[in-house]
Amino acid sequence: MQQRSLGSAPKVITSALGLGCMGMSDFYGSRDDVESIATIHRALDLGITFLDTADVYGPITNVVLVGKAIKGTRAGVVLATKFGNVRAPDGKFIGQNGRPEYVKAACDASLQRLGVDHIDLYYQHRVDRAVPIEDTVGAMADLVQAGKVRFLGLSEASAQTVRRAHAVHPITALQTEYSLWSRDVEDEILPAVRELGIGFVAYSPLGRGFLTGRITKPADIPEGDWRKNQPRFQGENFQQNLDLVRRVEELARERRCTPAQLALAWLLAKGQDIVPIPGTKRRTYVEENIGALNVQLTSADVARIEGVATKGVAAGGRYAEGGMRTVNG
Numbered sequence: 001m002q003q004r005s006l007g008s009a010p011k012v013i014t015s016a017l018g019l020g021c022m023g024m025s026d027f028y029g030s031r032d033d034v035e036s037i038a039t040i041h042r043a044l045d046l047g048i049t050f051l052d053t054a055d056v057y058g059p060i061t062n063v064v065l066v067g068k069a070i071k072g073t074r075a076g077v078v079l080a081t082k083f084g085n086v087r088a089p090d091g092k093f094i095g096q097n098g099r100p101e102y103v104k105a106a107c108d109a110s111l112q113r114l115g116v117d118h119i120d121l122y123y124q125h126r127v128d129r130a131v132p133i134e135d136t137v138g139a140m141a142d143l144v145q146a147g148k149v150r151f152l153g154l155s156e157a158s159a160q161t162v163r164r165a166h167a168v169h170p171i172t173a174l175q176t177e178y179s180l181w182s183r184d185v186e187d188e189i190l191p192a193v194r195e196l197g198i199g200f201v202a203y204s205p206l207g208r209g210f211l212t213g214r215i216t217k218p219a220d221i222p223e224g225d226w227r228k229n230q231p232r233f234q235g236e237n238f239q240q241n242l243d244l245v246r247r248v249e250e251l252a253r254e255r256r257c258t259p260a261q262l263a264l265a266w267l268l269a270k271g272q273d274i275v276p277i278p279g280t281k282r283r284t285y286v287e288e289n290i291g292a293l294n295v296q297l298t299s300a301d302v303a304r305i306e307g308v309a310t311k312g313v314a315a316g317g318r319y320a321e322g323g324m325r326t327v328n329g
Helices: 033-045 061-070 100-114 133-145 159-168 189-196 207-212 235-255 259-269 283-294 299-308
Strands: 003-006 012-015 018-020 050-052 078-083 085-087 093-096 119-124 149-155 173-177 199-203 274-276
Touching (some): 012 078, 018 033, 078 100, 100 133, 119 133, 149 159, 189 199
Parallel strands (some): 050 078
Antiparallel strands (some): 085 093
């Protein structure tokens, strides 16, 4: 397995691809904990060491699942989790919480649920605009001092917020959506983290499954799946985005790989400081995704792909209106 570094001082070494675990417990239809745990084990067997979860997934159930899956293999895992998005027990979203006392309580709860004594990479999941980022990161830094957390991260934070946070305590990684149909980070955010020596973790690198080519009609998305309510999966947007996928599929056929592998290979080619974390709850897709590491793209290949998947090409917003208010905070 190829490895990459996130951050500079301090830095964490991870596998070049990670595994997003969210969909195993929430948002993407039915759950199968047995298959999900088998998927995590298969990923570890293949050399994927970087696992991503959050206390909001489930809520709570995903961190419990991941903790169960890594029991006995903790030393070989770079474990990333998040705090700051708050949901009620019934799943209703309450909002963001970045208050120092909440940061520390959330960490203690996640350590207990995961069954571990430390978290490798601890992210603020979304910026709490009511709390100065300096206060939130100050509390996160206390967790590092206490030995509960090794490295700090932010998610969906603006370039300005990242700079302010990094001045309080070194930020090792920024996690933000980045894919062939979500390239807006290239304008300000990616240049800023590179200037600061911060690694970049790309979530939803396969466009929430759309870029795999396996979604060809709205009915392919099961009932109860969160994507049914997202702009890019609705109405005319769906067909326009499907047209993009068809062009990506043509390029993938030329490279003799799957569309998913091409999309991941493109991200991997965008810089050694980028680690995509495609999510899945099935072993077969982990095996497919890891094949992206064998797809070597030249600069000409990258330019051709970007000629098809231009900035702003996707029809519809990344999230519905409420979700968009929480990004780039």
